[in-house]
Amino acid sequence: MSGKTLPHSSAKSRRALLKRLFGWSVSGALLALLYPFFRFTRYQPKPKPRYVTVPGPLPLSGYRQEKDFILFANQKGTHAVSRTCTHLGCRVNYLEDKEYIECPCHQSRFSQSGERLAGPAERNLPIYKVEVQNNDNGKAQAYVVELV
Amino acid sequence: MNRFPDLLRYVKQLLLNNRWGGQTLISLYISLISGILLAIQYDAHSPYYSTATIELIAPFGRFWRALHYYSSQAFFLLLLGHIVVVLWKKEEMLPRASWIRLCASFPIAVLLLFTGYVLRGDATGEAAGLIAENICLSIPVVGTWLNDLLFDITESGVRKVYLHHLIGFVALGAFSLWPHLRRYPAFWRNHSVLVLAILAISVFLKTPMEPERFGLLHIAGPWFFLGLQELLRYLSTFVAGVIAPCIPVVLLFFLPQKTEKRQWAYIFLALWLIAYCILTWISYQRI
Ligand code: HEM
Numbered sequence: 001m002s003g004k005t006l007p008h009s010s011a012k013s014r015r016a017l018l019k020r021l022f023g024w025s026v027s028g029a030l031l032a033l034l035y036p037f038f039r040f041t042r043y044q045p046k047p048k049p050r051y052v053t054v055p056g057p058l059p060l061s062g063y064r065q066e067k068d069f070i071l072f073a074n075q076k077g078t079h080a081v082s083r084t085c086t087h088l089g090c091r092v093n094y095l096e097d098k099e100y101i102e103c104p105c106h107q108s109r110f111s112q113s114g115e116r117l118a119g120p121a122e123r124n125l126p127i128y129k130v131e132v133q134n135n136d137n138g139k140a141q142a143y144v145v146e147l148v
Numbered sequence: 149m150n151r152f153p154d155l156l157r158y159v160k161q162l163l164l165n166n167r168w169g170g171q172t173l174i175s176l177y178i179s180l181i182s183g184i185l186l187a188i189q190y191d192a193h194s195p196y197y198s199t200a201t202i203e204l205i206a207p208f209g210r211f212w213r214a215l216h217y218y219s220s221q222a223f224f225l226l227l228l229g230h231i232v233v234v235l236w237k238k239e240e241m242l243p244r245a246s247w248i249r250l251c252a253s254f255p256i257a258v259l260l261l262f263t264g265y266v267l268r269g270d271a272t273g274e275a276a277g278l279i280a281e282n283i284c285l286s287i288p289v290v291g292t293w294l295n296d297l298l299f300d301i302t303e304s305g306v307r308k309v310y311l312h313h314l315i316g317f318v319a320l321g322a323f324s325l326w327p328h329l330r331r332y333p334a335f336w337r338n339h340s341v342l343v344l345a346i347l348a349i350s351v352f353l354k355t356p357m358e359p360e361r362f363g364l365l366h367i368a369g370p371w372f373f374l375g376l377q378e379l380l381r382y383l384s385t386f387v388a389g390v391i392a393p394c395i396p397v398v399l400l401f402f403l404p405q406k407t408e409k410r411q412w413a414y415i416f417l418a419l420w421l422i423a424y425c426i427l428t429w430i431s432y433q434r435i
């Protein structure tokens with residue numbers, strides 16, 4: 001359209017420049033969008049600490065397997081071990097006859113106190129704090145496990 | 149006395165002339181339809197409970213669940229066959245960008261199939277989801293973000309996985325296949341045998357489900373991830389869970405145009421496949 005008033009080549013090069021500028025700004029806008037995209041998708045509401053109450057006393061075997069932890073209460077003391085395997089997160093089981101904890105996915109093994117014994121897992125299982133609530137006779141009535 | 153070579157040639161012709169692509173697409177359609185139907189009863193808040201409800205209580209739930217499961221398996225296997233035959237025939241390759249867009253449908257299909265297992269929420273699904281999450285987390289720099297985006301099972305349960313299974317991966321897959329499907333549509337009338345076969349299988353076969361039970365000391369992943377599960381015993385999570393499975397995908401994406409170079413890519417692909425089959429077999433022995 002402006003070909004008549006302007007020399008042909010300069011009009012063409014101006015159009016090319018505008019086109020290039022436009023292209024760059026679109027790319028810039030897309031790149032800038034990455035920031036809100038990352039911020040939004042990475043946001044995590046803070047997890048609340050969870051308290052789980054297990055009624056006492058425990059059976060003679062001295063342990064109880066809940067969904068997220070295994071509670072041990074015997075002469076040696078009271079503690080809870082996480083059931084999340086430190087290898088890739090499968091739910092571990094306590095094997096009463098063998099007296100160790102084993103993961104069903106790649107068979108990592110842990111002691112009652114969560115120490116790693118064998119297998120691809122490298123870290124110990126986390127331990128959770130347990131509060132023992134005794135009744136008037138001094139018998140354990142409930143165990144409150146703090147999951148963090 | 150050349151009966152045997154004749155037979156081989158016959159089988160080869162049969163495989164090469166089979167309508168793999170069309171069959172893949174038809175089973176995908178069945179999977180999509182049955183998937184939407186399942187979603188009417190499925191509840192991502194209680195995955196196992198709702199899968200069990202579909203399986204045991206909802207009228208014809210067992211059939212629809214089986215239809216979704218077996219059509220999805222058929223889709224995946226036929227897609228594998230389709231890719232192998234196309235590579236074998238050495239048909240002319242697309243320009244690189246279009247080729248990568250098209251081939252992206254393969255990892256997307258794997259993710260769709262995999263997230264389906266996670267949705268089931270039984271012992272297998274739960275373990276598979278947690279393992280996927282930890283594999284994701286093992287990726288340097290972008291790992292946590294990728295996990296927050298894709299899995300995040302520990303914090304969100306199957307909510308995000310469900311979203312991607314229903315919308316995210318389906319949309320990505322549709323994008324990746326769009327130009328291809330416009331060129332090669334499939335017609336139901338050409339595939340009545342396949343449809344009948346999938347229907348029959350879904351009526352007669354049970355869909356697997358592994359309830360969480362006491363003394364479940366070995367959980368096997370989905371069949372196509374058994375090799376990966378085995379490899380994760382020996383190598384670091386990142387190498388076994390990310391690098392190893394990415395090798396064939398990268399080879400496929402960047403398949404060389406030149407015939408002699410492409411031969412090498414095929415050899416590597418075949419070696420990878422053989423190694424994966426061996427690992428799968430070892431893993432299968434443990435079940
Ligand atoms: C190529 C596409 C798809 C594939 C490969 C696929 C694959 C799978 C697989 C393997 C399962 C596990 C089934 C089981 O063990 O019970 C599953 C579950 C499920 N899928 Fe899909 N799916 C696809 C598309 C869809 C779509 C489009 C929807 C819905 C819009 C959907 C909805 C569901 C639901 C609700 C479940 C869980 C119900 C259950 O397990 O019984 N799927 N999918």
Ligand code: FES
Binds near residue numbers: 087090106119
């Ligand atoms: S997830 Fe427990 S051993 Fe691998």
